[in-house]
Amino acid sequence: MITASQKPINEIIELVEPYKKVLILGCGTCVKTCFSGGEDEVAVLASALRLSFKKMVRSIEIEELTIERQCENEFIQEASSGIARNDAVLSLACGAGVQALAKQFLKEVVLPGLNTTFIGIQESPGIFTEECSGCGNCSLAIFGGICPVTRCAKKLLNGPCGGSQKGFCEIDPDTHCAWHLIIERLTTLGQMDNLKTYIPPKNWNTSLSGGPRKLIREDHII
Amino acid sequence: MNQIKYQLPETRHTPSRFRNTIGKYIVKRNSNCISCGKCSEICPFGVHIKPDHHKSPFRPVEHNCIGFDCKNTDHYCIEHCPEDALTLKENPLLYTMGDYRWPPEMLLGHFAMAETGKAPHVDLEYNLGNSGGGFDMMRFIEPDPGVELTISDEEIDTSIDLNKTGDGRPLKTISIPCYGGGMSYGSTALSVIVGRARAAKRLNSLTCTGEGGYPPQFLPYKEHVITQVATGLFGVREETIQHCPIMEFKYAQGAKPGLGGHLLGEKVTKAVAKMRETVVGSSLFSPFPFHSVYSVEDHKKHVDWMKEINHSVLCSIKVSTPTDVDMVAIGAYYAGAHIIHIDGSYGGTGAAPDIAKKNIAMPIEYAIPKVHRFLVEEGVRDKVCLIASGGIRNALDVAKAIALGADGCVIGTADLVAVECVRCGNCESGRGCARGIATTDPELGCMIDEEYVEQRLVNMYMAWRKQWCDILRTHGLKSIKELRGRSDLLVHLDYLDEEERRKYQPAPRYKMVL
Amino acid sequence: MPQKYTILTKAALPRFYPVGKYATIEFRENCAGSCKECVKKKCVYDIFKDNYLHMSKMEEPEYLYTCNSCFRCIQECTKGIFSRVVNPEYREIGDEYWTPDVLNRTWYQAHTGSIPVSGSGYRGPFVGKGFDSMWTDMSEIVRPTRDGIHGREYINTCIELSRRPERLAFKKDGSLAIVVKPILEVPLPILFQQPDFGVQSREVLVSMLKAANTIGTKMFMNAADVYEDLIPFGPTIIPLIKKDTFKNYSELIDRVDMVEIEYEPDIEKAIISLKAINKNIIISVGLELRADLDYAGICVDLSKMDIDTIHVYANTNGREFESDNPRFIKDMLRDIHLALIDAATRQQINIIASGGISMAEHVNKIIICGADGVAIDLPLIIAMECRLCGRCKKGLTCPVDLESIDPLYGSNRIINLMGAWRNQILEMLGAMGLREVRRLRGEVGRSMWFEDLERESFAPIFGERKVSIDVG
Amino acid sequence: MKTFSHLHENLLQGKFVVTGECGPPRGANKAVIDKKISLLKGYVDAVNVTDNQTAIVRMSSIAASAHLVAAGLEPVMQMVVRDRNRIAIQSDIMGAYSLGIRNILCLSGDHQKFGSQPDAMNVFDIDSVNLVRTVRDMREKGKDMSGFVLDVAPQMFIGAAANPFADPFEYRVIRLAKKIDAGVDFIQTQCIYNIDRFKEWIKRANDEGLTERVYILGGVTPLRSAGMARYMNNKVAGMDVPSDIIKRMDGIGKKNQADEGIKICLETIEVLKELTGVHGVHIMAIEWEEAVAKIVEQAGLK
């Protein structure tokens, strides 16, 4: 899923300050799962904003709504009338959701309430870790299902650097060295040979380095 | 008595249909867990499971946990956890579950029996309800230590004979002293009733169509399916009478005596309507009385008609329990019934006005001895099979009912509990049973498969059979037939001196929020 | 065919969320969030759907008022984050006698006008106190009056409030030799009575009167509360008066059909002067069932006076007043009924019982015990969503804003409740094979009593009972 | 006032300056550089040394610039942010300064997609505006980006590019202002063919007073052929070759097209000379350094 965290509330206050009527629009998919943009978070943020505006002796009208997904037009439509009657939309969705709104609604102000962080998983309750950077060219098969591009701070492809110690990364003693994990796992799997072969420079053309990407499935286009 | 070894149907582990099971205890694992797997190594009950190829253990399987008793063993996970990551509590969910007649532990106990085919290993009180009267106050007496037999379960006879009249019709024998009560196609999902029929075949017992017709799916098990004739005559056809071993006339249902049946329009789907020869979506009423029966003579005509259609069929008369139930019973016998089936007022039902369930007619505990005694006095007790139902919840209720004078019992609710009914009572509201049991909703009705029903029922009855065998053995009996009418083996706590009473397990009596 | 008496009901949604029985416990922290299998989406009863609505408006915490207890959300949640608890507020409404369950079912009936129906068997204790220690009886086959759901409309639920002549006498020409008083009857054995606590705003009273008027019954209310603008309800009102002060209400007395005077010694004189004010008036005497009174004896005395009805009061829970070990109304009624039979006046006088009548079944049961009909008070306000929280007794605001209830709505709710009650009464009468509720009065043969059943069925087996039967 | 380079000095004196361009070789052959130096020396005030232009790997612009310095020709070292993160950029600037390089042109750089190695990961750690700011801060505050005080801070004359022909047109002047605010000293524009549009742009820049704060060198590229004209219009991003110029080239015989190109170039220079706010020309004779001498002489800029 895509993880995100809520922007500091003061930043959000600044964002919405110019507007009198704001719709806080939650998204019931990824960001709900990481507790940053579901119904509950929308309610909390709305309440906090109302309080802080009251405190500033400012009036603001806040409407709350959470739709299933903000990155798909089908679902965005549900928010249509809500968006129309407000001055601005504070979107609690990932960046894709915010942009999908901006794409769909020509004249409405769309503000991001979240910082989109990464593609990851909930490793254990409350702990989310980045697992994939969407490089567009997956080589997890070689690395025993552990991604060095994402999880090695140096994106090294031909083995660990000299900085890892006791299985932890030199940049953060709480982060496992991805290469340590890869080696451990490949040893278990009996696939250490994978690491003996030379791995050529990665083609970054398929990643964001190649410019914004487009996925086209001709068979779905009529 | 010759030494027969009974072929018992095989029990098989049949877990819950649901993802999360309900346990008496809750076991929580918090984030301190380092996935060392210690808990899964020591727990013999499968609460903690960590397959070798998994990094971290599964969420605890709480319903297998034996709770605080575990403290005294060497496998108490809470203390063995090196990280203090485990917590054990009594599950507060139980306070919201069940009722006076079926307390939560009895429900859970039956779930466990239906899952494993054995008595639950968790300390659940599954034999006694919380109702404060009737079966819940009765106990089997402390047996004389000398009388206990040392024979295996296989050598104990739990069968009963249904035809004692000697009228030349088949001597139908069923291997357990109970059979399934009527549940109609329409009130209950098809897979459930067919599953019951399959179980009846494996158990060599019977199940009953209820008043809802005879779906063709019953045919492979027809030797084990009773056809019910009730006032609406829904789905009764000549051929269904021809291929059934027993024909049941339902005069009243214990849970709503004096009232007719009522199947809500929503439950009358296309298939149901076809079966009942009626229109889709229209509510179906069964009137209370048979409009053709206004006297015992009329009733006899009924019975004769049926016997004429099928020369080997046995006749069962199902009546409820008014004050004059004894008279009704004897009348039924003389009209030619092989089985007199009395249905007490605390039994189950698909839907009944609350006012009827609670207030009309008497509990089965009173009716059994009343009828038994009267039949004895009339000298016909051994000519007729007396079957009790309506509030028989567990193996001990069955045994107690037999000791009070019945030959056997009919089981309804417990069958449903075995397939995970929680008795929420919404059998007919909205789309019907949310748990997919008593429903014909196209979606909800597909939540259960026949095989699951069959095996869960076999499991439960095999667990019950173990209990019956234990009782019989400890009281020196080899056959459940010998237990019939042995009310001397029973005591009622309210009829004992204080001191005497202390020898027996006290009756659970706590206040519940209903 | 003559018009048959029916009570027309019309669904009346509650104005406030009824206090539901269950609340869910859900630790969202463990939630999988956007789980496709989310049980909240799949709830058969769509409970969570509504719940989200009040989540965003949220004035009060999130209870699942309409949870139907199927346990599926608990058992199917992919992360097992649900648990359930009995709503603490639910535990607290009502009291021992007026249990939350009674309130809930009353609300349901007032809402829908239908009788509570459920699946599965009976869920309660084997036997209880009071009305719960008796069962009504039915008969199996040979009672031709019982036609199930059909033919129930032929069952008559009328009762009289006027005195019945002992016997008719005729002159030689065939005309009546005695004066037959006009007959006053109500079409169902239930009268209304002003509750002795609770919100008593004009709207509340008008709601009750309107309902009584619509279904053709009458309502006992304090004469002092009968303001001028309630006079249009005149024939529906039975003013409650006292010996000392009734003269202040002579105008009112003149305009109503029936009046009730509180029992005091030497009541007879007052009755005579009442008749002087309105010679056709039907008189009821209200008698508190106090432990220090020989109420059966008093009733016998009263039955010999020129009155029509005796209205006996137990407390709200159906108990005797002023007693450390109060008896229950069913036993007290038995005594009174039998005393009147002994005095050979039972046929002439009517007995209305009130106190502790909380469910439809109690009406039948108390009639079996000897009453002609009942008067109810609390069910009326419960029908209008009262929670018996007792806040009004402390001068606090009413959580369901009873004082401003719209009488049209309020009466609708009460009519629904009465419609449902009457249907249940019919249900039982049908099962018992009776065509008339009047035939049920004193008909203990149509009942079974715990103590009798124990003696008959269990004593021959278990011997002497050592734990005394406590069903009073 | 301090002058940072000869180019700066010339501009300060109000001279209409000329800069040329020198693309380093795709290899380590210094002779190529030497040849280009010989072609340009004496004709221009400074020479831009491109930095892996069009993302094709070449000798580094620092090294090539150093060769120019050694040969006595003043380089304008181009630097793109595509290949270096901020760490490399700052260190390279310091290195360049130590080698005697005094002019820098701060650019974003062409995307590698069209270059020789499209698989490469690009950097774009900071953008060109920030690069300008970084160089300016080093010069003026003596600090690197982290705020560390440098013992000798590079003192460079800072240039940047501007493209009056890219869309949206309205924004082009705003962007120019933004670069000026960041501290740019001189601007070299994209090749000018659409002279009308350039006039409009410079007019707006004048109106905003921007041309008083920065030296603008108009970019010109002599067309070698009609094909080149068409190619530049169609394939090179941000290039605007009006159709009448293409037509004009087409109307000339193949042999004389190069001369015609130079002619067009000279005409453009003539216009530029007269425009207020234009302080010189930047002649980008791509791989045709011979043309520079010709143009400079014929335009009378020597």
Place this chain on the structure above:
Amino acid sequence: MKINNTPKLTLFHCLNSFEETASMFDGCEMKTVKMACSSMTKDVHLLRAFEAGSDAVLVLVCSDKGCRYAEGSIRARKRVDYVKTILDDIGMDGRRLKIFNTSAKDYGSIKNIIQNTILELEIIGPNPALNHFN
């Protein structure tokens, strides 16, 4: 700003952590909210209490080991901590939100908690978002 004289408190509690008695609330206006389990007090409930004008909000939970749902009390505490940071961020002063482990039987200490809160409110001041239009 209008300052109300009697402090307004909202108290969230579960069945086992608190039992209401009248004399407990001398000197303040108290709204009590009985929860099925105090851990069901969601973030938004707490904020709404402030929106409704409370000067302080108290959450009473069972002891950490005493929670019927095993971890409810701990969760409630974490959630309260989170809301405190929100309150601090928006300048409402997180100190006006408090959580205590109590037991319904411990009448005295609950009374103390309430009185201390009232005293503390004299320092912190009334709800700064109170009494404004909107």
